[in-house]
Amino acid sequence: MQALTTDGRAVSSRRSAYFVSDSTGITAETLGNALLANFPGFAFVRHTVPFVDTPDGAANVVRDIARDAGAGLAPIVFTTTKDAAVSSVLAAAPATIIDLLGGHLTELEGALGTTASEQLGQFHTLGDTTQYFARMRAVEYAIEHDDGQSSRALDIADVIIVAPSRCGKTPTTMYLALQYGLLVANYPLTDEDFPTDGLPRLVAPYAARCFGITTTPLRLSQVRHERRPDSRYASLAQCTLELRRAEDLYRRNRVPFLNSSTKSVEEMSAVILQTLRLRT
Template identity: 60%
Template sequence: MTETQTDTVGAGNPSAPTVFFLSDSTGITAETLGNTLLTQFPGHPLERRTIPFITTVEQAHEVVAVIDQLAAAGPRPIVFSTAVSQDVRSVLARSRGHFFDLIGAHLGQLEDALGSSASGQPGQAHGVGDAVRYQSRMAAVEYAIEHDDGQSLRALERAELILIAPSRCGKTPTTMYLALQHGILAANFPLVEEDFASLSLPKPLLPFANKCFGLTSQPVRLSQIRQERRPGSTYASLNQCTFELRNAEDMYRANNVPYVNSASMSVEEISATVLQRMQLHH
């Protein structure tokens, strides 16, 4: 059994309950679902702990002992579990924490709906699982790395998506997320001041205009991000950011390139928007 400490809010606050994300696999699903629920309760100080790979009853008892110790000393922990094994789930459920079974609560209903029994095998969501899909995602990651920030124009015709935007608008993390999570062959291309001499797309992108999607931002936000990279530079100035964003948006509109303002969006939200508007589905 291994343990990872995730983002901690209110660390050292004895009144802050500990949130446990428990799993017999990586813990990604428990974190994602649990944190989604917790976003509905902003302002609560919390300490988060992820414990993945709880694969035996003995390990489950060890985890329960930790939870019960915290429950005896302070506020009852909140426990999100995505353990698939019935034996492991039953042990974890006996902890003194507030226990939320994110998998077991629905397995019975799904078994009824499908007319068959669940396999009970952990690790299917984030393991290698479907080898073909896994290889597809890894190939997409390699493609995204090669085509990051316009480094390569080779095989652009293979791209399913080309993200375009001024520097620091979120192109790279978005293409990497789309590749790793969805297996999308995504390139990204920076828009620089020379590209704004006309409203036309940069020449290498002209044959692939239908694959382009634009990102924009708020000038103040973009200036703040650029200041962290090159403080005091023209590149990071508010005037320069305003100029680039205004011209980028004009270019998008002139070429019927769909775009979204990424200033207040997470990578997941940007990616979901791109997938929906570009009708990309794997």
């Protein structure tokens, strides 16, 4: 498989992508993948290498990179290592090295009039314990209120996600809880909730905090077939009916909603935060 450069030259579209970090690798992986997503014509063989905090550890990574380079995979290396000795070893690798922190840290040092801390992995440490425990509480709340299992303390929910089964309620709920510490409940719309003009009794008092999710009938049918193959629950007709009723319900009650079929959990969460003005 080949991709084309901007001047029309054909190049191999199969590349190695390394995410190298002196901590968990989450930052390198997230930022690196965000950049790679802009080049859909390439197939990347991804390697996340965390806790590379010594020159010897870096040398081991360089050997792996060299092996891939020898196999024609033209490696690209995204790094978030802060130690100069480690970075120096990585810089010698036969690859394109993209330092995701270097230039930006220098700019921040200049702006703040001080040097960056040399302590490793500070972004993913426990940090603010108050914030950490708030996120843990939010996760517990999300688990208790998943799929309408509990009506307890719905009055303190930041968001109540309402949607037919398998539209993406639970992963979105958990992401908002873990990433932002929000108290999020979700409620599944079922046949018992129709016909009705208003929202289901359990969530009706909190309509201002409700957010709806929909999808396409075909996508919903495919997802449901994985759970209950050849069932009425997964049939295209049933999925079409449920989605139409749900969208009518959202519109009648002025509940904002989005289609999850082409959006990631991160994108959906961002829309919910913005729509309900929950950004801090």
